[in-house]
Amino acid sequence: MSLFFFQPVFAVGLCLFAFMLGACVGSLTNCLCGRSRDNKSFWGRSFCPVCLHKLGPLDLIPVFSFIFLRAKCRYCHSKLSFRYLFSELLFGAVFVSILLRFGISAYTLELWILFSLLIAAAIMDIDTFEVPDTLPVAAAILFVLFAAFSEDRLSILVRSLLNALIFGGSILILSLIFDKVYKKDTIGGADIKLIAVLALFFDWKQTLFLIIIACLVGILFAYFAKIGPQKAFPFIPTLVLAAYITLMVSEPFLNWYAGLFGLGEH
Numbered sequence: 001m002s003l004f005f006f007q008p009v010f011a012v013g014l015c016l017f018a019f020m021l022g023a024c025v026g027s028l029t030n031c032l033c034g035r036s037r038d039n040k041s042f043w044g045r046s047f048c049p050v051c052l053h054k055l056g057p058l059d060l061i062p063v064f065s066f067i068f069l070r071a072k073c074r075y076c077h078s079k080l081s082f083r084y085l086f087s088e089l090l091f092g093a094v095f096v097s098i099l100l101r102f103g104i105s106a107y108t109l110e111l112w113i114l115f116s117l118l119i120a121a122a123i124m125d126i127d128t129f130e131v132p133d134t135l136p137v138a139a140a141i142l143f144v145l146f147a148a149f150s151e152d153r154l155s156i157l158v159r160s161l162l163n164a165l166i167f168g169g170s171i172l173i174l175s176l177i178f179d180k181v182y183k184k185d186t187i188g189g190a191d192i193k194l195i196a197v198l199a200l201f202f203d204w205k206q207t208l209f210l211i212i213i214a215c216l217v218g219i220l221f222a223y224f225a226k227i228g229p230q231k232a233f234p235f236i237p238t239l240v241l242a243a244y245i246t247l248m249v250s251e252p253f254l255n256w257y258a259g260l261f262g263l264g265e266h
């Protein structure tokens with residue numbers, strides 16, 4: 001149900017709730033990604049990375065704690081990384097924008113979980129150039145679970161699986177050819193797996209749109225960050241950004257594009 005059906009005060013309240021929920025998930029995701037990077041246990045309370053003091057509830061309120069503590073640890077006053085604030089704001093903004101675009105629906109919940117997994121994959125790719133298979137596998141399970149509850153589940157599952165196989169397979173073949181031609185690893189295995197998983201959630205036109213956007217963003221990023229062709233850079237964040245852009249604008253764009261050729265609605 002679209003938020004426009006609600007009283008403005010209630011709609012703003014829902015957005016605030018989505019933002020705080022997103023910020024909490026962002027805080028947790030950032031923490032778990034850091035522990036995975038440092039080979040630490042996922043369990044146990046959060047602590048300051050410098051003085052190792054356990055953090056209390058007041059230190060863990062997303063966004064607000066960071067601002068009120070002026071980006072410093074309450075106990076040892078060492079500077080906190082802006083990455084905490086950034087990931088909380090990013091998740092909050094993504095959750096709110098998905099709620100505004102798709103309203104209160106099971107699809108919104110599915111997308112909140114999907115983008116939490118995707119951003120986690122992007123953080124891990126930036127940190128370590130490695131993304132554990134658990135993330136794309138979890139995203140694939142998420143898709144199957146939600147598809148299983150839809151009315152035409154069989155056709156959705158078959159169509160999506162075919163889309164994933166075609167796009168995942170094509171990129172895999174391309175990467176094998178590129179590897180042979182350039183005599184080095186070109187497209188990472190994690191990138192191919194993620195493209196296949198994203199193809200589950202989008203139809204073939206949207207998946208093509210996503211790949212084109214990812215390539216354009218990747219080229220622009222490499223150009224502005226002055227990254228030469230010999231240097232590897234994490235591609236998963238680019239794919240995740242392209243997936244977000246596809247989710248938000250591909251439908252109106254593809255409809256407009258089809259309209260140019262009189263092909264009707266996407």
Ligand SMILES: [Zn+2]
Pocket residue numbers: 048049050051052053073074075076077078
């Ligand atoms: Zn400290």
